[in-house]
């Protein structure tokens with residue numbers, strides 16, 4: 001770690017005679033005398049946080065959530081979660097004298113008669129979109145860099161829970177204003193719930209307090225939306241943060257970064273200030289969107305009635321994949337013994353969501369099972385260096401993407417003048433074919449990138465300098481890759497494999513116990529395919545070889561975990 | 563856990579170890595602040611902490627200060643906008659929204675930029691290293707916990723005294739059910755309400771129920787609804803504002819030429835080429851509100867289920883599995899369209915107890 005010392009050289013000697021002002025010192029002493037906060041702070045103020053742009057994605061979600069709490073609380077001061085029938089008498093002329101629910105009337109009131117109300121409504125809705133989007137890209141970062149590996153599986157599971165709850169929170173929120181668009185979403189929710197075998201009718205009757213739509217659902221959703229789900233979200237987010245704090249953040253591979261250290265900036269003051277700035281940015285972006293980009297103009301849709309619908313209605317983006325699944329499904333329905341199984345609803349409602357959420361939740365454990373890897377990991381993988389994982393991830397994205405696009409099949413068909421029948425049929429094929437193609441393509445891209453890395457390390461990079469050899473031949477001089485880039489590349493390790501899996505096939509002896517029987521054989525086979533080194537990196541030029549061996553990854557395997 | 567586990571690792575051991583917030587060797591009683599002797603506190607230059615040169619820092623300070631002043635002004639602007647711009651109609655609201663949102667955005671944006679400049683140009687560059695330790699606690703701690711746990715089990719008698727243990731478990735079992743029981747009154751049981759609509763019932767006056775236009779509530783004289791290709795959204799008389807009823811009784815009324823009507827449609831339930839189908843999509847219940855005159859297709863905008871209105875509203879495309887149920891209609895003595903009975907099968911989305919209602923009707927010799 002001697003290079004660290006070098007950075008300290010030449011700094012101005014700052015004897016800090018900057019003592020904190022009396023007032024702050026007084027308060028902190030008062031607190032410490034009573035709760036002993038000093039011990040905690042002593043250990044944590046200078047906690048090191050590694051730096052990488054992709055580590056900020058989760059923060060988008062976190063800050064959006066805070067903004068949701070703030071703007072949402074503002075909305076509750078005027079919103080009336082009631083389905084009582086009222087005649088509108090507010091300031092929006094086109095709806096004067098129209099009968100509607102109190103909920104819709106109060107949402108109009110917030111929009112037109114409360115100063116800043118429209119801004120808060122729009123910010124709330126934009127923040128909701130950013131919250132879910134932030135969570136999704138954050139989860140993808142964690143997936144593709146393998147940051148979910150031991151010891152972070154629990155935080156991964158919490159994350160999957162958060163994502164699921166956020167969808168529910170969005171669904172309940174979207175239904176509150178009780179305009180024609182929000183009602184259409186509610187109707188679909190009801191239609192899906194009632195299709196469930198055995199419990200469907202009871203579930204909907206309990207949820208809606210009788211037949212759809214009844215007079216209870218808005219107030220019930222309100223309680224779920226502003227109390228129950230945010231409460232659980234808050235608890236889970238807190239747990240998520242505490243675990244991250246205790247386990248320390250993962251870091252990207254690079255110079256001086258190993259599995260037994262964290263390299264970066266201290267929480268106090270640098271990271272704290274940066275995080276604060278990032279929160280302010282998120283706030284500014286959401287405020288800007290709320291100001292300049294109209295969202296959910298409920299006054300244009302009119303009050304909800306189950307007899308009407310506005311054509312081309314679209315749900316929020318995070319519901320798009322469910323919508324697409326519903327649209328894609330052929331009309332299957334089974335009747336037997338006097339009962340009905342509406343597969344055309346149940347399958348799209350449960351299967352894609354089930355595959356995605358269960359797949360996410362189980363992935364760390366399946367990977368462990370396949371690789372037999374029980375060690376702790378604190379250095380992120382570069383996606384290319386675990387090609388099967390990356391291919392699985394991309395394949396899942398394409399699966400989700402097809403569903404999501406098909407959620408707007410009517411718009412696609414109108415825009416590109418393709419018949420609706422064709423878009424849907426293409427979608428039905430694509431949902432199976434595209435993930436397979438994506439898998440194959442991603443895998444070969446990863447291998448290609450690995451090969452390129454190996455080349456850069458092995459032969460260096462083209463310098464652009466042409467040299468004439470004594471023989472008269474011209475060659476381009478290759479120079480070693482820049483040190484930081486080389487370090488980033490050299491941290492590559494083979495994907496772990498079950499011990500003995502690589503030989504289990506050829507060896508005529510008895511395979512290890514874990515690899516016997518059909519399941520064991522499958523496991524060994526998967527381990528062979530998933531694990532191992534696809535393209536090894538060999539250093540050619542005699543550039544800092546020993547140093548890299550030590551710094552790059554030498555001590556990684558040894559010290560942490562077993 | 564060792565005391566200084568989280569302390570940035572120091573390479574040069576000659577630098578005295580000291581962590582911010584800890585009392586300096588010189589006795590001090592304050593958590594933050596100088597010792598009594600006034601000796602300077604806090605970390606000296608650490609390895610991995612590279613201070614900015616004074617020029618950069620000075621420049622950073624000025625830029626950040628400018629940003630903070632902008633935030634101050636924008637915040638004042640926000641308050642002023644709140645006072646100045648009233649709301650009340652769509653144009654005024656738009657102006658107010660722009661003023662409030664614009665100043666708010668500017669305030670946060672400038673503050674964010676100011677803090678970033680502060681971090682980047684004034685604060686040092688850090689490249690600190692901290693050690694990481696395995697998450698698991700050490701052997702001694704583990705075995706201490708295991709022993710203490712066993713000791714507690716022993717002391718409490720939970721294992722030894724089986725009567726105690728078993729009755730406790732017995733007590734806990736029904737308690738877990740209470741919340742579920744309590745939720746029963748969330749809603750009535752479904753019964754058979756989903757199978758019937760108000761079309762099957764006479765009006766309060768004991769007359770057959772009229773079909774009325776959605777929105778206006780006007781009854782429809784068959785003779786007036788006479789353009790082939792015409793379409794109307796229709797609701798039951800007396801229930802024009804009952805959302806529960808509308809959610810299953812709304813109709814789509816279509817006028818066809820007699821020769822266009824195919825065998826899937828029950829001719830006896832039509833009147834002079836006027837056919838009434840449930841408007842509630844059999845997929846998940848959206849109103850199937852779009853109609854294409856040339857093909858006689860009824861299209862549901864939610865997931866594009868398409869029904870052939872000329873042929874008993876059978877499904878020609880999309881995820882809906884069943885045709886839209888047809889309502890038997892006729893006219894009363896004054897020539898107004900009326901319902902001659904209920905839908906033969908439950909309208910709307912499928913549900914578990916529904917069964918193959920269409921087949922049952924056919925088995926009884928009817929047409930669904």
Ligand code: HEM
Pocket residue numbers: 065068069071072073075076079107110121124125128129131166169170172173174175176177225226230233295296
């Ligand atoms: C945490 C994630 C949250 C999400 C994803 C979310 C999402 C939404 C959405 C999409 C709407 C419809 C907005 C519109 O009218 O355009 C909404 C409405 C609403 N939300 Fe939230 N929300 C969240 C948290 C909260 C919280 C914490 C509160 C209150 C403490 C809250 C209070 C409200 C209220 C009162 C409305 C109805 C007001 C109106 O529509 O004008 N929300 N929410």
Ligand code: FES
Pocket residue numbers: 843844845846847848850862863864865866867880881882
């Ligand atoms: S509700 Fe009509 S197609 Fe889905």
